[in-house]
Amino acid sequence: MSKTVSLDKSKIKILLLEGVHQSALDMFQSQGYSNIEYHKGSLPEEQLIESIRDAHFIGIRSRTQLTESVLAEAQKLVAIGCFCIGTNQVDLNAALTRGIAVFNAPYSNTRSVAELVIAEIIMLMRGIPEKNIVCHRGGWMKSADNSYEIRGKKLGIIGYGSIGTQLSVMAESMGMKVYYYDVVTKLPLGNAQQIASLEELLSKVDVVSLHVPETASTKNMFGARELGWMKEGSILINASRGTVVDIEALAENITSKKLLGAAIDVFPVEPRSNKDEFLSPLRGLDNVILTPHIGGSTMEAQEMIGVEVSEKLVRYSDNGTSTMSVNFPEVALPSHPGKHRLLHIHKNVPGIMSQINSVFSENNINIASQFLQTNENVGYVVIDVDAEYSELALQKLQQIQGTIKTRVLF
Numbered sequence: 001m002s003k004t005v006s007l008d009k010s011k012i013k014i015l016l017l018e019g020v021h022q023s024a025l026d027m028f029q030s031q032g033y034s035n036i037e038y039h040k041g042s043l044p045e046e047q048l049i050e051s052i053r054d055a056h057f058i059g060i061r062s063r064t065q066l067t068e069s070v071l072a073e074a075q076k077l078v079a080i081g082c083f084c085i086g087t088n089q090v091d092l093n094a095a096l097t098r099g100i101a102v103f104n105a106p107y108s109n110t111r112s113v114a115e116l117v118i119a120e121i122i123m124l125m126r127g128i129p130e131k132n133i134v135c136h137r138g139g140w141m142k143s144a145d146n147s148y149e150i151r152g153k154k155l156g157i158i159g160y161g162s163i164g165t166q167l168s169v170m171a172e173s174m175g176m177k178v179y180y181y182d183v184v185t186k187l188p189l190g191n192a193q194q195i196a197s198l199e200e201l202l203s204k205v206d207v208v209s210l211h212v213p214e215t216a217s218t219k220n221m222f223g224a225r226e227l228g229w230m231k232e233g234s235i236l237i238n239a240s241r242g243t244v245v246d247i248e249a250l251a252e253n254i255t256s257k258k259l260l261g262a263a264i265d266v267f268p269v270e271p272r273s274n275k276d277e278f279l280s281p282l283r284g285l286d287n288v289i290l291t292p293h294i295g296g297s298t299m300e301a302q303e304m305i306g307v308e309v310s311e312k313l314v315r316y317s318d319n320g321t322s323t324m325s326v327n328f329p330e331v332a333l334p335s336h337p338g339k340h341r342l343l344h345i346h347k348n349v350p351g352i353m354s355q356i357n358s359v360f361s362e363n364n365i366n367i368a369s370q371f372l373q374t375n376e377n378v379g380y381v382v383i384d385v386d387a388e389y390s391e392l393a394l395q396k397l398q399q400i401q402g403t404i405k406t407r408v409l410f
């Protein structure tokens with residue numbers, strides 16, 4: 001049985017990958033967390049497993065895959081911070097069933113993505129990628145052919161969430177007419193209009209921009225059929241996830257000149273580091289903007305994300321608060337001056353709470369406060385007690401069948 005001490009902060013290992021912003025390191029250090037292993041890139045799986053084995057917290061971006069088999073090696077892991085919006089790179093259920101809370105930054109890079117998309121719409125509608133290359137090679141392609149203003153053009157947004165709505169407002173303010181398609185009925189902003197059928201939307205608009213998450217329903221949602229529904233001479237932009245678009249079918253539609261152009265920021269397979277080669281059937285095609293998954297990569301966004309996610313991890317570590325977790329029961333907790341705080345994560349099966357409460361009644365331990373939240377699979381109970389009882393209580397709590405993880409905070 002582990003001795004009942006709140007882990008010394010200098011012993012809590014924080015593993016930070018993919019060059020998360022300095023603001024995150026500053027936040028951890030200012031809160032007393034000094035044991036930080038920092039890597040500029042992602043790690044190959046073997047090395048990741050080595051490093052995650054004794055880590056209590058890990059911070060990643062979109063590249064690191066935290067699969068069931070990787071998490072199975074992470075016996076000490078308390079929480080995961082995705083220093084980005086997407087959480088598809090983490091097996092959320094495998095994390096949950098191991099009592100590992102996952103946090104992200106759901107809004108911090110929204111504006112950066114929307115701004116990039118606006119710029120790309122203008123660049124593509126003026127044929128700038130091709131004209132730029134010609135100039136660099138000493139040529140001169142002065143022509144108005146296939147060059148258009150965006151004013152009055154129709155933009156179709158697929159996925160009207162945080163980024164989709166931000167883009168909607170910006171595009172409308174520049175004179176575009178906005179239509180959107182979403183699986184959920186969404187309140188239109190400004191004069192935007194929701195269209196119930198994807199086919200109808202695609203056949204109507206001049207520019208299509210994808211802003212859906214990576215899920216089973218969006219995998220390959222944009223293939224030859226959907227590209228076929230798009231108007232002749234229209235434009236496709238994808239800054240969502242690489243698995244959403246059939247990239248071979250897109251390359252065919254660009255080569256055949258069915259589409260006027262495309263801007264693609266995310267790919268089915270992305271290089272693991274800046275040193276690896278980027279391979280894609282879209283390389284070398286006219287009027288195609290290819291960017292290395294940098295939709296959210298601005299100094300402003302990265303700094304804000306660093307602060308936001310590290311704060312969530314520190315709060316969960318210091319106090320147990322799990323609000324805004326993407327997979328875990330959410331509990332907002334007050335501070336616990338003078339008390340010891342017991343955290344008990346368990347399988348959500350009948351009878352656990354009565355066993356927990358018996359621990360306290362049978363051992364005459366007074367409960368100062370108690371908080372409980374559950375989701376379908378997991379329960380999270382937090383109990384504040386007088387300091388002298390926490391060791392005994394924790395030992396008893398750990399013996400309850402269905403216990404996944406326990407912690408004590410002083």
Ligand SMILES: NC(=O)c1ccc[n+]([C@@H]2O[C@H](COP(=O)([O-])OP(=O)(O)OC[C@H]3O[C@@H](n4cnc5c(N)ncnc54)[C@H](O)[C@@H]3O)[C@@H](O)[C@H]2O)c1
Nearest residue numbers: 085086159160161162163182183211212213239240295296
């Ligand atoms: N390129 C980048 O650097 C970058 C940066 C940030 C986010 N992203 C990606 O963009 C995605 C969207 O971000 P967000 O913050 O707007 O997410 P969000 O959750 O706020 O919005 C997603 C929207 O998509 C809708 N949706 C889900 N499945 C759908 C389907 N099958 N068809 C139509 N609509 C569907 C949802 O109802 C929701 O309205 C993220 O999940 C992430 O993968 C990429």
Ligand SMILES: O=C(O)[C@H](O)COP(=O)(O)O
Nearest residue numbers: 061062063084085086296
């Ligand atoms: O999900 C996100 O926020 C984006 O895809 C950005 O990911 P990144 O942090 O790896 O750039």
